[in-house]
Amino acid sequence: MGRLSEQVAIVTGGAGGIGAAVARLLAGEGAAVVVADIRDAEGAEVAAELGGRCRYLRLDVSSEDGWRRAVGETERELGAVSVLVNNAGIMEWGSMEEQSLESFRRVIEVNLLGAWLGMRAVAPSLRRAGGGVIVNMSSLAGLTAYAGVGAYVAGKWGLRGLTKTAALELAPDRVRVCSVHxxxxxxxxTAGFDESYVSGQPVPRFGEPEEVARMVLFxxxxxxxSTGSEFVLDGGILAGPAPTVLNPAD
Incomplete structure (x- = not known):
């Protein structure tokens, strides 16, 4: 039996990348996992691969009604939610003067509002489960700044602070809330970047989704x-000189 054999988890952005790696690892430890995404084909494929008590649910994380349906369906099919991984996120490029209002709002609605809606929707289920864990996928951009991605940076810094507030509010319900960076x-x-982007890091390579998934499992x-805490996987970049961030479209 895995360490999470009695747990029910929702992983947003679970159709690929970090989200899929997290879903696989949690399921491998015995959890029932809801793979939540808007990429239906990829999400259904991940859930089918996991088998067992794993499901795919279409979820636009910026939709309050969508979250209500997702939590309701999860409870009916699998039981009370005990783990939420707010992983869904997008990035759109543009300087403060260049980025449109619509683009800025879109990033904030997915990366910050989506996580807030998720925590709010899942909190009653976590109480019914007797407690649990929320992991918010922030970023290194939630600890420092990068030019050209102001909305992304703002959302990830906001998520870092929101994590701490949620940790304080939910602690009496035996719910821990942490952020991963x-x-x-x-x-x-990061598909548009080559290896030169990470050559200045103390660990001079890209990290792999599975490495982030292992941190989430931890x-x-x-x-x-730990609650309200930040867990960093940055190849040592905060400890030393960082490479210049370039728009891969340049």
């Missing part, structure tokens, strides 16, 4: 005295 991870979001299963 990946640096350059090999996903579709937060869920092992970091039982």
């Amino acid at each position: 990946p640096g350059a991870i090999r996903t579709r979001m 937060v869920v299963a092992d970091a039982t005295f």
Whole structure:
């Protein structure tokens, strides 16, 4: 039996990249996992691969009604939610003067509002489960700044602060809330960058989604005295000089 054999988890953005790696690892530890995404074909494929008590649910994380349906369906089919991984996220490029209002709002609605809606929707289910864990996928951009991605940086810094507030509010219900802060991870979001982007890091390579997934598992299963905490996977970039961030479209 896995360490999470009695747990029910929702993983947003679970159709690929970090989300899919997290879903696989949690399911491998015995959890029932809801793979939530808007990429139906890829999400259904991940859930089918996991088998067992795993499901795919279409979820636009910026929709309050969508979250209500997702939590309701999860409880009816699998039981009360005990783990939420708010992983869904997008990035759109543009300087403060260049980025449109619509683009800025779109990023904030997915990366920050989506996580807030998720925590609010899942909180009653976590109480019914007797407690649980929320992991918010922030970023290295939630600890420092990068030019050209102001909305992304703002959302990830906001998510870092929101994590701490939620940790304080949900602690009486035996719910821990932590944030994970990946640096350059090999996903579709970083597909436009070559190896020179990470050559200045102390660990001079891209991280892999599976490495982030192992950190999430650690937060869920092992970091039982941590809440409101930040867990960083950045190849040592905060400890040394960082490479210049370039728009891969340049």
